Amino acid sequence: MKQTFRLFLVALFAGAVTLGGYKFFEKKDYISFEPQKTSNFIPTSFSAAAAEMNTDFTDAAEKTVHAVVHVKNMSVSTQPTNIFEYFQGGGQPRARVGSGSGVIISPDGYIVTNNHVIANATNLEVTLNNNKTYTAKLIGTDPNTDIALVKIDGNEEFPFIPFGDSNNVKIGEWVLAVGNPFNLTSTVTAGIISAKARDLNQFDGNPQSFIQTDAAVNRGNSGGALVNTRGELIGINTAITSETGSYVGYSFAVPSNNARKVIEDILEYGNVQRGILGIQVGNINPQIVEKYGINDTEGVFVGGIEKGSGADKAGIKEGDIIKQLDGYKVSKFADLSGYLGSKRPNDVVEVTILRNGKERKVSVTLVKLETFSIDDLGLEVKNTTPEELRERGLKNGVTVTRALTPEIAQYKLEGIIITQINDETVNDIDDVKRIMTQRNYRSPIKMTFMDTAGKINSFIFR
Structure with a gap:
């Protein structure tokens, strides 16, 4: 009996020691991960994030959600069903449905959307947030900016979103x-x-x-x-x-x-009026840096001036660097093109240029950019000024501004002057439109032009 009692005491003591040790270590482990209550330090990054997340989006969402609409584009395309229809045209009509979004910008139902949302539509259907559906009318498009304008009519005033800057x-x-x-x-x-x-x-x-x-x-x-x-x-x-x-x-x-x-x-x-400075943009490379002594890495380098343009009349010269437009910083060409995209011909823009290490400001009257896309040739052309024609020794022609396809881009035709198409004289882009509209679309196209080296060449497009 005594032996049993002693064994019980030993077991009880060992259990107490074990439990006490476990609690001792458990308590220390818990305390080691507890934040110090005496510290009032708050990381600034956490404070800034918390302040930003206090921004309330509910008011802006409530103001705008009812003015954004669902645009359904229904179009019909013809699919050839045999080899003869493939080459001669015709086939089975096939309906296609596309969808996108649009923004109501006025209470009388004008809606702005993307050109690619409504392209080739035979019928446009607009559904509002309240599930009301309207047939929309296409007012106009601009593929270059991918913007289109449509309109719906109703007896009520529509919710709309005001423009910001x-x-x-x-x-x-x-x-x-x-x-x-x-x-x-x-x-x-x-x-x-x-x-x-x-x-x-x-x-x-x-x-x-x-x-x-x-x-x-x-x-x-x-x-x-x-x-x-x-x-x-x-x-x-x-x-x-x-x-x-x-x-x-x-x-x-x-x-x-x-x-x-x-x-x-x-x-x-009825169409988009584009205003341009009248400059040719160049890249800042080691050769340019050495030639003009350029130290700046930001801005738009003027690689050339179009004769008779607003930039020419304002005194901008090749080698200048454009730093600002109306006080807005210009770091790259996208800054310049984006800002001018909101301007029209005859608007006056204050241009800050850097020349010989000194900044100066000049006022430039924008001139109208008139271009035409010759889709069959994969080229965009613009009217050539009389000054540019005299400089190249030509009496007529339109200038290629850019290639429209990668296949044509490899020939680097920018800057050439097209003088004839299919042996007909080209004076301006109106002549180009007429010739391309009246031609037999199955026939090859002959393009006669002067290249940038001053040589007359001809290409045949089949």
Whole structure:
């Protein structure tokens, strides 16, 4: 009995020691991970993030969601059913339906969207956030900026989004993307302005500049609204860069100032009036740096001047570097083209240039850019000024401004002057339109031109 009692005491003592040791170590382990209560230190990054996330998006979303519509594009295409229809035309009609978004910009039902949303439409249908459906009428388009204007009619005033000033948006500013991705109506996503004047030449050859944001934009968002936290329209969502076709982190919007100018031109003139400085842009490379003694890495280098243009009359010279337009900083060509995209011919722009290390300001009156796309040749041409013709020793011709396809781009035809098409004299782009409209589309096209070295050549396009 005594032996049993002693064993019980030993077991009880050992258990107490074990339990006490466990509690001792458990308590120390817990304390070692506990924040120090005496410290009042708060990381500044956490404080800034918390302050930013206090931004209230509900008011902006409520103001804009009812003014963004679902646009349905119904078109009919003809599909050949045999070899004869393939070569001679004809075939079986086939209906196609596409969809996107649009933004109501006035109480009487004008809607801005993307040109690619309504392209080739035989019928346009617009559905509002309240599920009311209207037949829309196409007012005008501008493929260069991918902007289109349509209109719906009704007995009531429609909700609309007022324009904001896209020149004043700041990198890091909160924005909302409102649209109808994947046929999901009235979808709102949030993000920030990731970049301004983003050049998308590397993606699709579009020469204009875009607002870049990380607000989620997917298929169906095209033509929708990019708005600031005040509910003002600062962009029209247009493109994404993605290997999958869906959003992966970046999206792009046409700045609202450019979109507004395009639709105002369509309403007033029926087409878009583009104003240009009249300069040829050059790249800053080691040879240019050595020739002109350039120290700056930001700005637009003037590689040439078009005779008789606003830049020529204002005294801008080859070798100058454009640093500002109306006080807005110009770091690259996309800054310049984006700002001029909101201007018209005869507008006066104050240009700050750097010449011989000194800045000076000159006022430039923009001249009208008149171009025509010869789709069958894959070339865009513009009217040639009398001064340029005299300089090249020619009496007539239109100048090639850019190639429209990668196949033609490899021949580097920019700057050549086309004097004849199919042996007919070309004086201006109106002649080009007439010749291309009247020609037999099955026949080859003969293009006679003077190259940049001053030699006369001819190409046959089949």
